[in-house]
Amino acid sequence: MASNAFPASYYAATANPFPRQPSIEGAVEADVCVVGGGIAGCSTALHLAERGYQVALLEGERIGWGASGRSGGQVLPGFSVAQDKLVRLVGRQTANALWDISVEGVALMRELINRYDIDCDWADGQLSAAIKPRHRDELLAWQEELERDHAYVGTRMVEGPELRSLVATERYVAGLFDPHSGHVHPLNYTLGLARAALQRGVQVYESSRAESYERQGDRLRVRTARGEVRCRHLALCGNVYLGELGRELQSKIMSVGTYVVATEPLGEERARSLIPNNMAVTDLNWILDYFRRSSDHRLLFGGRVSYSGIDPNTAQRTRARMVKVFPQLADVRIDYSWGGYLDITLNRAPHFGRLEHDVYFLQGFSGHGIALTGIGGKLIAEAIAGTAERFDMFARIPHTGFPGGALLRRPALVLAMLYYRLRDAL
Numbered sequence: 110m111a112s113n114a115f116p117a118s119y120y121a122a123t124a125n126p127f128p129r130q131p132s133i134e135g136a137v138e139a140d141v142c143v144v145g146g147g148i149a150g151c152s153t154a155l156h157l158a159e160r161g162y163q164v165a166l167l168e169g170e171r172i173g174w175g176a177s178g179r180s181g182g183q184v185l186p187g188f189s190v191a192q193d194k195l196v197r198l199v200g201r202q203t204a205n206a207l208w209d210i211s212v213e214g215v216a217l218m219r220e221l222i223n224r225y226d227i228d229c230d231w232a233d234g235q236l237s238a239a240i241k242p243r244h245r246d247e248l249l250a251w252q253e254e255l256e257r258d259h260a261y262v263g264t265r266m267v268e269g270p271e272l273r274s275l276v277a278t279e280r281y282v283a284g285l286f287d288p289h290s291g292h293v294h295p296l297n298y299t300l301g302l303a304r305a306a307l308q309r310g311v312q313v314y315e316s317s318r319a320e321s322y323e324r325q326g327d328r329l330r331v332r333t334a335r336g337e338v339r340c341r342h343l344a345l346c347g348n349v350y351l352g353e354l355g356r357e358l359q360s361k362i363m364s365v366g367t368y369v370v371a372t373e374p375l376g377e378e379r380a381r382s383l384i385p386n387n388m389a390v391t392d393l394n395w396i397l398d399y400f401r402r403s404s405d406h407r408l409l410f411g412g413r414v415s416y417s418g419i420d421p422n423t424a425q426r427t428r429a430r431m432v433k434v435f436p437q438l439a440d441v442r443i444d445y446s447w448g449g450y451l452d453i454t455l456n457r458a459p460h461f462g463r464l465e466h467d468v469y470f471l472q473g474f475s476g477h478g479i480a481l482t483g484i485g486g487k488l489i490a491e492a493i494a495g496t497a498e499r500f501d502m503f504a505r506i507p508h509t510g511f512p513g514g515a516l517l518r519r520p521a522l523v524l525a526m527l528y529y530r531l532r533d534a535l
């Protein structure tokens with residue numbers, strides 16, 4: 110399941126059975142062709158099929174092979190871009206409407222898990238953790254904004270002994286607990302969506318990389334090495350893995366390496382002592398740490414990114430960050446270490462839109478995609494069915510390409526990230 114560039118993941122080792130789907134051979138007719146077998150693609154296919162469309166889904170590897178099947182698994186509303194910046198980009202009314210859609214995305218996950226009986230270890234609760242006093246001030250301001258501007262109630266600030274009763278570390282000075290968020294086994298959630306799509310009649314093809322598309326009258330022909338899909342609409346949901354198929358989109362995103370480790374099984378008592386209420390935790394640094402318990406009593410810990418595209422000693426360095434948070438795990442072995450690439454935009458806002466009137470795309474989730482990818486797929490289905498208002502709100506977000514062109518943009522980004530690393534240290 111994992112890329113050749115990275116070790117096998119804990120998720121791949123604990124994946125629910127999912128039969129390999131055939132490669133496409135020859136020509137297939139469909140109303141819609143979806144490219145990409147992650148959460149975004151599977152959700153798009155499922156929601157279209159629920160509306161009665163004939164759908165063919167093309168995945169170049171296996172379902173869930175990319176970012177959807179390797180992530181930290183934290184399910185949150187909102188976006189990687191700060192809400193106040195989103196207001197500056199699109200105005201308060203649209204920004205507030207986008208926030209509401211992101212909240213709906215979390216609810217949609219719960220709904221789909223229940224409707225299709227998806228076994229993916231859903232657990233409630235998430236803590237945004239403050240490492241320093243200015244983080245605490247940011248959390249207080251964010252909580253006030255959530256209640257005042259979005260009627261998002263139920264979060265609460267925790268500090269002192271109560272905080273340490275929720276997460277067994279001295280690293281944090283405060284935290285904002287959100288009972289509406291949660292965490293999942295992301296690969297099993299993705300496989301569950303694909304299984305639901307199959308049940309609804311979607312034709313799913315694995316090892317079928319879409320290489321190009323062309324227009325033929327009012328139809329589109331999406332070509333692979335050994336077949337093609339002839340369709341009326343095309344949805345591109347492959348993000349950084351689209352390659353030449355998404356050449357027009359590539360300047361707006363950049364691939365970033367991100368890494369996660371899984372400890373050896375700790376036993377229920379020891380695992381529970383770390384995070385008694387089984388919530389997910391994320392800190393507020395720019396280069397953040399995030400962690401949660403697994404259903405088999407491990408700690409899953411992520412906390413590093415690589416803007417250079419290099420994979421620097423993932424297990425050792427991520428383990429060091431874990432022990433900084435939980436010194437009591439200094440004796441614990443790492444059983445799994447893995448990584449993968451996610452797509453970021455320059456402004457960290459999601460990038461949705463159309464290349465042509467009948468060619469849609471979803472990309473730029475910027476590390477905040479577990480819930481947003483799913484609702485994005487629903488929005489494409491709405492737009493194809495004739496109600497595009499909500500999809501078009503996302504398309505209003507302005508995006509510029511990364512500076513420096515193909516050769517210099519990555520070194521430029523690496524230099525920029527040095528500033529944020531220094532800021533985290535202050």
